[in-house]
Every structure is written in structure tokens, then in C-alpha cells.
Amino acid sequence: MSKQHTYRATIEWTGNLGSGTSSYTAYSRDYTVKIAGKPDLLGSSDPTFRGDKTRHNPEDMLLAAISACHKLWYLHLCSAAGITVTAYADHAEAVMDEGDNARPGKFVKATLRPQVTITQAQHVDRPKPCTTKHTACALSPIR
DSSP, X not given: OOOOOOOOOEEEEOOBOSSTTSSTTSBOOOEEEEOXXXXXXXXXXXXXXXXXXXXXXXXXXXXXXXXHHHHHHHHHHHHHTTOOEEEEEEOOEEEEEOOXXXXXXXXXXXXXXXXXXXXXXXXXXXXXTTSSOOOOSTTOSOO
């Protein structure tokens, strides 16, 4: 049997402005993500859906999780292949379709644009560890 990992988080809605969800405009979308031993994350919905633009929204966090997971696997695979990475930055972007009354919204595209710096010139033209179809990341939408 393979190993299983359990993750726990408490998501606490902090947006009751006095009358709860008595109407669509009566409440804030704010919430706090609490994970033991880590700093709290302040969240809200996307401003399009009456959220606070200064807080992280679920779409931001999903894109960040996809990008971070890819980066961690990329660094691991480079290390295993003897390629020394000294810098990595990803300028990721995602597109969400809002859906309509007949179908819910969903992410339709996530594009990762990593910029990687390596130390060994001989590896520049070598195929990169993640240029082939790669599904090691547990968050990868491609299976």
C-alpha cells in the first residue's frame, strides 16, 4: 500500500455583518484559513463576486498551489538529473469560466511560465525534466 498523507485546515467565515446571509448583499465573503503551526491566510471571494480584492481568493490559491507543486517537482527532478537550479520564478495565469444557471464555473486553463536559471551551460540544450508529459504532482489536472 502506498503512503497516505492527511492535511487539516479550518476555514472560518468572518463575514457576518450582523444579519448573516439574510440577503446576497448582507454579508461579507471574508474568511480565515487556519492551519496549526502556520500563519493564518486571510481570504475572500474574487471581487467580481463581492469579495475583498486585498485578500486571497480560492482561485488565486488554486493557481498558486498548482504552480508551487510543479516547481517542487521540477526542482526535485533537476536535482535527481544532476542539474543545478539557482533561481526559479513562475508567472502563472489561469482562466475561469463563470458558467451559467445550467453549469457551474470551473477553471478551463492554467498556464505556467517558469523562468529557470541553471549553473551548468552543458545542460541548456538538454531536454528539461518536465518537458515531457509529467503527472507526478498530486494537483496536476492531467492524469
